[in-house]
Amino acid sequence: MFKVLKKSKKSKARLTRLITGHGAIAGPFFMPIATKAAVKNLTAQEVKDLGAEIILSNTFHLFLAPGSKLIKKAGGLHKFMKWNGPILTDSGGFQVFSLSKIRKIDEQGVIFSDPVGGSRHLITPEISIQTQKDLGIDIAMAFDEVIGFPATKEKVKAAMERTTRWATRCQKTRGNAKSPLLFGIVQGGVYKDLRIKSAKDLVQLGFDGYAVGGVAVGEPREKMKQILAWTIPLLPEDKPRYLMGLGRPEEIVAAVKEGIDMFDCVIPTREARHGRLYLANSKQLTVNSSRFYKTINITNSKYKTDLSPINQTNLKQYTKAYLHHLFKTNEPLGMRLATLNNLEFYLGLMSEIRQAIKKGIL
Amino acid sequence: MFKVLKKSKKSKARLTRLITGHGAIAGPFFMPIATKAAVKNLTAQEVKDLGAEIILSNTFHLFLAPGSKLIKKAGGLHKFMKWNGPILTDSGGFQVFSLSKIRKIDEQGVIFSDPVGGSRHLITPEISIQTQKDLGIDIAMAFDEVIGFPATKEKVKAAMERTTRWATRCQKTRGNAKSPLLFGIVQGGVYKDLRIKSAKDLVQLGFDGYAVGGVAVGEPREKMKQILAWTIPLLPEDKPRYLMGLGRPEEIVAAVKEGIDMFDCVIPTREARHGRLYLANSKQLTVNSSRFYKTINITNSKYKTDLSPINQTNLKQYTKAYLHHLFKTNEPLGMRLATLNNLEFYLGLMSEIRQAIKKGIL
Numbered sequence: 001m002f003k004v005l006k007k008s009k010k011s012k013a014r015l016t017r018l019i020t021g022h023g024a025i026a027g028p029f030f031m032p033i034a035t036k037a038a039v040k041n042l043t044a045q046e047v048k049d050l051g052a053e054i055i056l057s058n059t060f061h062l063f064l065a066p067g068s069k070l071i072k073k074a075g076g077l078h079k080f081m082k083w084n085g086p087i088l089t090d091s092g093g094f095q096v097f098s099l100s101k102i103r104k105i106d107e108q109g110v111i112f113s114d115p116v117g118g119s120r121h122l123i124t125p126e127i128s129i130q131t132q133k134d135l136g137i138d139i140a141m142a143f144d145e146v147i148g149f150p151a152t153k154e155k156v157k158a159a160m161e162r163t164t165r166w167a168t169r170c171q172k173t174r175g176n177a178k179s180p181l182l183f184g185i186v187q188g189g190v191y192k193d194l195r196i197k198s199a200k201d202l203v204q205l206g207f208d209g210y211a212v213g214g215v216a217v218g219e220p221r222e223k224m225k226q227i228l229a230w231t232i233p234l235l236p237e238d239k240p241r242y243l244m245g246l247g248r249p250e251e252i253v254a255a256v257k258e259g260i261d262m263f264d265c266v267i268p269t270r271e272a273r274h275g276r277l278y279l280a281n282s283k284q285l286t287v288n289s290s291r292f293y294k295t296i297n298i299t300n301s302k303y304k305t306d307l308s309p310i311n312q313t314n315l316k317q318y319t320k321a322y323l324h325h326l327f328k329t330n331e332p333l334g335m336r337l338a339t340l341n342n343l344e345f346y347l348g349l350m351s352e353i354r355q356a357i358k359k360g361i362l
Numbered sequence: 363m364f365k366v367l368k369k370s371k372k373s374k375a376r377l378t379r380l381i382t383g384h385g386a387i388a389g390p391f392f393m394p395i396a397t398k399a400a401v402k403n404l405t406a407q408e409v410k411d412l413g414a415e416i417i418l419s420n421t422f423h424l425f426l427a428p429g430s431k432l433i434k435k436a437g438g439l440h441k442f443m444k445w446n447g448p449i450l451t452d453s454g455g456f457q458v459f460s461l462s463k464i465r466k467i468d469e470q471g472v473i474f475s476d477p478v479g480g481s482r483h484l485i486t487p488e489i490s491i492q493t494q495k496d497l498g499i500d501i502a503m504a505f506d507e508v509i510g511f512p513a514t515k516e517k518v519k520a521a522m523e524r525t526t527r528w529a530t531r532c533q534k535t536r537g538n539a540k541s542p543l544l545f546g547i548v549q550g551g552v553y554k555d556l557r558i559k560s561a562k563d564l565v566q567l568g569f570d571g572y573a574v575g576g577v578a579v580g581e582p583r584e585k586m587k588q589i590l591a592w593t594i595p596l597l598p599e600d601k602p603r604y605l606m607g608l609g610r611p612e613e614i615v616a617a618v619k620e621g622i623d624m625f626d627c628v629i630p631t632r633e634a635r636h637g638r639l640y641l642a643n644s645k646q647l648t649v650n651s652s653r654f655y656k657t658i659n660i661t662n663s664k665y666k667t668d669l670s671p672i673n674q675t676n677l678k679q680y681t682k683a684y685l686h687h688l689f690k691t692n693e694p695l696g697m698r699l700a701t702l703n704n705l706e707f708y709l710g711l712m713s714e715i716r717q718a719i720k721k722g723i724l
Binding site: 036037038040041042043061065066070073074080081082304305307317318319321322324325326328329331332333335336 | 398399400402403404405423427428432435436442443444666667669679680681683684686687688690691693694695697698
């Protein structure tokens, strides 16, 4: 199910292969985000054509609309959205924390309000995993309790310990089925002893993969490297490692060097919708350089008359001036083209990272 | 440049072929609308793949943004938006009337304000045609004065006569170049004698094609048939005839039977963005039937659990429930899929119309 094909001698980077019920994925890899059963502005076919081998969707959103029962009836999320490759779903733990007003959180689970309609709902570890099973996805995430930064050590400890207890309940709900794979989520905030305790306890329970969670919740960016340095040595070599919700290209490269195999992030798709384009600084990405890419905002007036191509690859037929025009006149094609550019950049970055590991230069 | 390949014995319908600098178009045909150098939500390639042979863009909008000078510098509108088939541009006459606050209209032209930024601009017949020449398009429309309904006969007459005088100035600006083709626009409101006078005067001047304008400006729908019946017999057999801005499928069929060869309308693309889908009532469109199609609004709650395919053609892989979900959760892919459905329907309708004329049943 998971193989480390090569380990770098220069860093902790690994070349990996993860096999799921809907195909294999070469790692390290990036998962484009299809929160509500669609990558914003793109068809599943386009995402595949860009080179994505797996996408991420959100239990929280699909639980609220259209509901996992309907998706199950439709033959599962793959069939519903016409993506036939692997899918990972986040458990809802992070979204309950970041998007909704939490009404009550206790040992049973979380009562929260729908950020759109306001209606009340309960998600427990059992409900989260059952929902993910109903969706028919390939990799399920355990339901965790996420705490923002800053928070007292006491609170972080309590949430971490609860996350571990909930992880056991997630395992029970998953049962003995081979699919979905179930990943545990290491919590513990910025506290070394808590991260170590969380990682050790989850490894003791035994999961198909391990995620580093509770990051990108407001903590200083320099804490990330520390968290990875504390956590990763405790995770089994023969299981995939997933850093949740990050990040900028240089953060991804740095995390790969710390031994991370899997990434997801809203940056390429969300920033595309605001006109921010990720572009390589040279024809061939050299991921060891700190300046291997640049970002531009296509809405900037200097692009109004820029007749150079948007990029040298999938959008070479369009000029920056055309994309500027589409954004300035609110033509929806603009966001779509920007999304195509940014996802291609991120997926190309991962391909370059894999090449660099293969060549022994990362 | 233009051929009538077959004339129906059952109606005035004609099977035609119009040759432009960017290729030939089988008629009767429908022009998808790419107002601001993009068909909303679609790439030019997708529009081509749907079977469109020509698109329509708007001088008014492109004059304001990004400006015809930039598009000329970019190598013309075809290159700018990556559509390599024929393009017709409306002259701006209708949009000055429908979209902007007119500051002053006199024999020279129209001073109007940009509906977005409010800045003042002048469009004259000369400026309109020169702009269209700069865009490098294939069919230019004469700059006309459009009057709403109702209006006094005196006002309609004055605008019609001015439209004819302006048409002469448009011809002068076009000069002897073979491209763009220049079409005159018959005005005259709902008044028989004015329509007849307008048509006769324009035919006297001699254009590459003739449009029936000043329709869909608020007049009763039953007036349309009368206007066509007065006008079309006066237009030369060997020139294309274009009914501007219409219409619903049954209106298009009716106008084809009156001898119209060319159509454009925002209905398929605009209504798609509101979730209204045009669907054939049977596998094979039978355009002689009055109930050959239906419309549904995909946002209606009854489609929430409808797992039947959106249509039997280009979207058969997606369910209505999925499209409902995309609309309800504001996923931009929803508008895109609905647009693909509706344009395919309209272009398919035109194909069925051509087949029906060929078979002698329309």
